[in-house]
Amino acid sequence: MAPERPGAVAPSDGVAIEFQDVGKRFGKHADPVLDGVTLRIGAGEIVGVIGPSGAGKSTLARLINGLERPTSGRVLVHGRDHGGAREKELNALRTQIGMIFQQFNLFNSRTVEGNVGFGLQVAGVPAARRRERVAELLEFVGIADKAKAWPAALSGGQKQRVGIARALATSPSILIADEATSALDPQTTTDTLELLRRINSDLGTTIVVITHEMDVVREVCSRVAVLSGGRLVDHGDVYDVFDRPNSEVTRGLVRHAVAGTPDEKRLAVLRDRHPGRLVTVDIRDTPDQLDLPALAVRHGAAASVIHGGIVDLGGRPFGALTYELTGDPAGVTEVLAGSRSAAGVVVHEAVAS
Ligand SMILES: Nc1ncnc2c1ncn2[C@@H]1O[C@H](COP(=O)(O)OP(=O)(O)OP(=O)(O)O)[C@@H](O)[C@H]1O
Numbered sequence: 179m180a181p182e183r184p185g186a187v188a189p190s191d192g193v194a195i196e197f198q199d200v201g202k203r204f205g206k207h208a209d210p211v212l213d214g215v216t217l218r219i220g221a222g223e224i225v226g227v228i229g230p231s232g233a234g235k236s237t238l239a240r241l242i243n244g245l246e247r248p249t250s251g252r253v254l255v256h257g258r259d260h261g262g263a264r265e266k267e268l269n270a271l272r273t274q275i276g277m278i279f280q281q282f283n284l285f286n287s288r289t290v291e292g293n294v295g296f297g298l299q300v301a302g303v304p305a306a307r308r309r310e311r312v313a314e315l316l317e318f319v320g321i322a323d324k325a326k327a328w329p330a331a332l333s334g335g336q337k338q339r340v341g342i343a344r345a346l347a348t349s350p351s352i353l354i355a356d357e358a359t360s361a362l363d364p365q366t367t368t369d370t371l372e373l374l375r376r377i378n379s380d381l382g383t384t385i386v387v388i389t390h391e392m393d394v395v396r397e398v399c400s401r402v403a404v405l406s407g408g409r410l411v412d413h414g415d416v417y418d419v420f421d422r423p424n425s426e427v428t429r430g431l432v433r434h435a436v437a438g439t440p441d442e443k444r445l446a447v448l449r450d451r452h453p454g455r456l457v458t459v460d461i462r463d464t465p466d467q468l469d470l471p472a473l474a475v476r477h478g479a480a481a482s483v484i485h486g487g488i489v490d491l492g493g494r495p496f497g498a499l500t501y502e503l504t505g506d507p508a509g510v511t512e513v514l515a516g517s518r519s520a521a522g523v524v525v526h527e528a529v530a531s
Contacts, residue, residue: 192220192221192256192257193218193219193220193221193254193256193257194219194220194221194222194223194255194256194351194352194384195217195218195219195242195253195254195255195352195384195386196217196218196219196252196253196254196257197215197216197217197218197238197241197251197252197253198216198251198252198253198254199214199215199216199250199251199252200212200214200215200216200241200248200250200251200252200253201213201214201215201248201249201250201251202234202237202241202246202248202249202408203249209408210249210408211234211237211408212234212237212238212241212248212405212408213407213408213409214251214409214410215234215238215251215405215408215409215410216251216410217403217410217413219384219386219401220384220401221256221351221382221384222378222382222383222384223384223385223400223401224374224375224378224384224385224387224398224399224400224401225384225385225386225387225399225400225401225402225403226387226389226394226395226398226399226401226402226403226416227239227386227387227388227389227402227403227405228388228389228390228391228392228394228395228402228403228404228405228431229390229404229405229406229427230390230406230427231390233405233406233407233408234405234407234408235356235388235389235390235405236356236388238388238405239277239354239356239386239388241253242255242275242352242354242386243271243272243275243277243354244260244263244268244271244272247261248261255271255274255275255352256274256351258271273297273301273348273350274348274350274351274352275350275351275352275353275354276344276345276346276348276350276352276353276354276383277345277353277354277355277356278338278341278342278345278353278354278355278356278358279341279356279357279358280356280357280358280360280361281361282329282334282337282338282340282341282361283341284329284337284340284341284344285329286328286329286330288329289325289326289327289328290316290321290324290325290326290327290328290329290332290340291309291312291316291325291326293329293340293344294312294315294316294340294343294344294347295308295309295311295312295347296344296347297344297347297348298311298312298347298348301348311347312325312343312347313325315343315346315347316343318343318346319339319340319342319343319346319373320339320373321336321339321340321343324336324340333366334361334362334363334366335362335366335369335370338358338359338362338366338370339370339373341358342370342373342374342377346377346381346383349381350383351382351383351384352383352384352385352386353374353377353383353384353385353386354385354386354388355374355385355386355387355388355389356388357388357389357390358370358374358387359371359389359391359394360389360390360391367394368397371394371397371398374387374398375398387399391435392431392432392434392435393435395416395435396416396420396435396489396491399416400415400416400492401413401414401415401416402414402416402419404419404423404425404427404428404431406425406427411424411425411427411428412424412425412427412428416491416492417491417492417494417496420432420435420436420491420496421462421496435489436487436488436489436496436497436498437487438460438461438486438487438488438497438498438499439458439460439498439500439524440458440485440500444485445526448484448485448500448502449526449529451484452484452502454502454503454504454510455502455503455510455514455525455526455528456484456500456501456502456503456526457470457481457500457501457503457513457514457517457523457524457525457526458485458498458499458500458501458523458524458526459498459499459500459501459517459520459522459523460497460498460521460522460523461486461488461495461496461497461498461499462494462495462496462522463494463495464521466520466521468517468520468521468522468523470499470501470513470517471501473513473516473517474501474503474505474509474513477506477508477509477510477512477513477516478505478506478509479503479504479505479506479509479510479512479513480503480504480505481501481502481503481513482501482502482504483499483500483501484500484501484502485499485500486498486499486500498522
């Protein structure tokens, strides 16, 4: 059985979090950690916040739940600015915002059910109701059999599930995952991201995924914001940002997530191994997508894939393939001419023979 949905917010209805020209410095003369960040996160979205180490991602997360206050600008949560809020109001805000962390932050002196029920106990929820709720949460995250276990006896993935169940205990409308999969192996990462997706779809929870890995964004997010040096350098639908990155930082992250286009080193290796002309074609789901093998056949040539990578971005293909063209030289020349006019195609220079 799924735990309660948050009462206050309908999924995909309205704005959950809004940064209005937010600046943050630690100390009057320090460089800004965040600078002019303007960003809207819709209710019911899963949004990735990505950027290199020190970009300001965790600070941005801490501004959402009121652990930090902006130096300038405003942060609104469900339309309310908590900038001047007192501790009592901030505590109320934090019950609406669950958080999970890279290091899980479990209480080692409490069992799994003790950890998950902690927030409810603090909130004064009666023991019987608490037990019921904890059982429901453990069932939902898939570790009902671990209720009596101690954190030390759990795997990393199980610990993160305890962290997630604990974060969901108060039915938050927003869940912030701060590098929540960074300490997990690839399979456990996939399972944990799948759980986040289920939380989003079954409970309507808005999820902010803080990460330095574009793979995580690619697997679970529909929208992404890229931070670099405290500035928002890219944001939008994941497919659009991957397709048309505005910044070198984003281009680097995309290259890392999709090994489609060969870099200079890889190209040199490919040239060594393949004497024919080489052409790299971006693969997108656009109607003008070039079908190089079909073009080659029409001109009596052949196009063989020798390098590439394609990933699934929200059900849409994204990547690049590099082909070697061989066959009748006149036909190859025709194919190259046809390729040059197509979008997203790089005809690599011929190597001197
Ligand atoms: N409480 C603080 N006092 C002073 N400086 C801080 C404080 N919190 C963060 N910073 C500084 O702000 C900058 C951004 O830190 P932040 O943790 O937000 O970045 P990040 O993108 O999450 O990095 P990482 O991926 O390494 O966790 C860093 O230079 C950090 O040293």
